[in-house]
Amino acid sequence: MELAINLAEHTSRIYIEREARLHLADYLNLNCKVMIITDKGVPEQYHREILEQCENGYLYVAEQGEGTKSLAVYERIVERLLKLDFSRKDLIIALGGGVIGDLSGFAAGTFKRGMRFASVPTTTLSQIDSSIGGKAAVNMGEVKNVIGTFYHPEAVIIDLDTLKTLPKRHYHNGLVEAVKAGLIADKELFELFEKAENVDEHLEEIITRALKVKKAVVEEDEKEQHLRKILNFGHTIGHAIESLYHLKNYYHGECVGIGMMKILDNKEIKERLRKVLLKLEAPLEAAYDADEVVMFIKKDKKANGNYVTIVQVEEVGKAELIPIEIESLRGNKL
Ligand SMILES: NC(=O)c1ccc[n+]([C@@H]2O[C@H](COP(=O)([O-])OP(=O)(O)OC[C@H]3O[C@@H](n4cnc5c(N)ncnc54)[C@H](O)[C@@H]3O)[C@@H](O)[C@H]2O)c1
Ligand SMILES: [Zn+2]
Structure with a gap:
C-alpha cells in the first residue's frame, strides 16, 4: 500500500x-x-x-x-x-x-x-x-x-x-488518534471502532484511513493556517493535561481522548466516544486543577490572546472550528 x-x-x-x-x-x-x-x-x-x-x-x-x-x-x-x-x-x-x-x-x-x-x-x-x-x-x-x-x-x-513488541497501553494510546481522525473526517473509520470485535484485525485499514484523513488536511493546509486546526480536536484541553502532568502520567493519545470527552457538546456522540475509549482501555478522565488548565491554554502557542479556536463535532465525520473565549471553558468544559 x-x-x-x-x-x-x-x-x-x-x-x-x-x-x-x-x-x-x-x-x-x-x-x-x-x-x-x-x-x-x-x-x-x-x-x-x-x-x-x-x-x-x-x-x-x-x-x-x-x-x-x-x-x-x-x-x-x-x-x-x-x-x-x-x-x-x-x-x-x-x-x-x-x-x-x-x-x-x-x-x-x-x-x-x-x-x-x-x-x-x-x-x-x-x-x-x-x-x-x-x-x-x-x-x-x-x-x-x-x-x-x-x-x-x-x-x-x-x-x-x-x-x-509494543506494550499494550502504548498500542491503544496511538489508536485514539485514529478515533479522532474518524470523528473529524471519516465516519466509517469511527464506526469501524464501534463495530469491531477485535480492533487488531482491522489495523491496516485503521492506519490507512487515518493517514488519508491527515494527508487530505495537510495537503490543503501545510503550515496550519486554518483547516489543519481540525486535527487538534481534543488537543486544547488534552495538551494542557499532558503538560501539567509533567508529560509522564498520561500518554499523548490518552490525553487527546480525555480532551475530546471534555470538549464535545453533542451528548450522543460523546456517549459513542465513551464506549470506544473503554474498548481501547483508554482513560476517560483525569484529576486536574481547572485554573492551571486555563492558565496553560492562555500561554499555549495556539492561543490568540484570551481566545482559542476549538474543534467541535456535531455530526460524526464533520468538524467545525469555533473561536471561543478561553475563560468560557471554566465551569462549562472543565
Ligand atoms: N509531530 C507530530 O505531528 C506529533 C503528533 C502527535 C504526537 N507527537 C509527539 O509524539 C510523542 C509521543 O509519541 P509515542 O506515543 O510514539 O511515544 P514514544 O516515542 O515515547 O514511544 C513510546 C515508547 O515505546 C517504545 N517503543 C517504540 N517502539 C516500540 C516497539 N515497536 N516495541 C516496543 N517498544 C517500543 C519507546 O522506547 C518508548 O518508550 C510526543 O512527544 C508527542 O508530542 C508528535
Ligand atoms: Zn495528537
Missing part, C-alpha cells in the same frame, strides 16, 4: 507493508551515510536489521521518554553528525515512536539547513499520526514542542510487524 503526500515544494511517500524494515532499499536510496536515531526502548533487533542494509550506517541511541525531545540531545546528535562529516545528501532515519520522530525531524531539518530524512515509525501513534505532517520539535523544560520547524520526510516506511 502506498500513499503520497503532495506538498507545495515536496512529496512524502508513505509505504505500509509488513516486514518493510527488512528491505528498506526498495523505498529509500541508502547509498550514502545513514544515521539511525532510535531510543533504548525500541527493540535492538530493528536497528540491527536496518544497519545490516547500510554500507555506511551509524547509530544514535537516546534514552526512552519525552525528556529525549530536548536541546541537549539535539546538540549531541549534531555533534555526532559533524564528527562523522555528514553532508546534506546524507540520511537520517528515525526509528521509533513520536519522540524519536520529532527529535530526528528537527535534527534533519536544521542540520546544515536540511538534510535527507526518512522515518520508520514503530508505535501506533507515530504510524497513525506523528510521522506525517512535517511537524518536528523539541521541548523546553515542560513546555512541549516550543522549538520546532516543519520538515517533511522523503519516505515513511510503516512496518506493522514492529507493533508486535
Whole structure:
C-alpha cells in the first residue's frame, strides 16, 4: 500500500507493508551515510536489521521518554553528525515512536539547513499520526514542542510487524488518534471502532484511513493556517493535561481522548466516544486543577490572546472550528 503526500515544494511517500524494515532499499536510496536515531526502548533487533542494509550506517541511541525531545540531545546528535562529516545528501532515519520522530525531524531539518530524512515509525501513534505532517520539535523544560520547524520526510516506511513488541497501553494510546481522525473526517473509520470485535484485525485499514484523513488536511493546509486546526480536536484541553502532568502520567493519545470527552457538546456522540475509549482501555478522565488548565491554554502557542479556536463535532465525520473565549471553558468544559 502506498500513499503520497503532495506538498507545495515536496512529496512524502508513505509505504505500509509488513516486514518493510527488512528491505528498506526498495523505498529509500541508502547509498550514502545513514544515521539511525532510535531510543533504548525500541527493540535492538530493528536497528540491527536496518544497519545490516547500510554500507555506511551509524547509530544514535537516546534514552526512552519525552525528556529525549530536548536541546541537549539535539546538540549531541549534531555533534555526532559533524564528527562523522555528514553532508546534506546524507540520511537520517528515525526509528521509533513520536519522540524519536520529532527529535530526528528537527535534527534533519536544521542540520546544515536540511538534510535527507526518512522515518520508520514503530508505535501506533507515530504510524497513525506523528510521522506525517512535517511537524518536528523539541521541548523546553515542560513546555512541549516550543522549538520546532516543519520538515517533511522523503519516505515513511510503516512496518506493522514492529507493533508486535509494543506494550499494550502504548498500542491503544496511538489508536485514539485514529478515533479522532474518524470523528473529524471519516465516519466509517469511527464506526469501524464501534463495530469491531477485535480492533487488531482491522489495523491496516485503521492506519490507512487515518493517514488519508491527515494527508487530505495537510495537503490543503501545510503550515496550519486554518483547516489543519481540525486535527487538534481534543488537543486544547488534552495538551494542557499532558503538560501539567509533567508529560509522564498520561500518554499523548490518552490525553487527546480525555480532551475530546471534555470538549464535545453533542451528548450522543460523546456517549459513542465513551464506549470506544473503554474498548481501547483508554482513560476517560483525569484529576486536574481547572485554573492551571486555563492558565496553560492562555500561554499555549495556539492561543490568540484570551481566545482559542476549538474543534467541535456535531455530526460524526464533520468538524467545525469555533473561536471561543478561553475563560468560557471554566465551569462549562472543565
Ligand atoms: N509531530 C507530530 O505531528 C506529533 C503528533 C502527535 C504526537 N507527537 C509527539 O509524539 C510523542 C509521543 O509519541 P509515542 O506515543 O510514539 O511515544 P514514544 O516515542 O515515547 O514511544 C513510546 C515508547 O515505546 C517504545 N517503543 C517504540 N517502539 C516500540 C516497539 N515497536 N516495541 C516496543 N517498544 C517500543 C519507546 O522506547 C518508548 O518508550 C510526543 O512527544 C508527542 O508530542 C508528535
Ligand atoms: Zn495528537
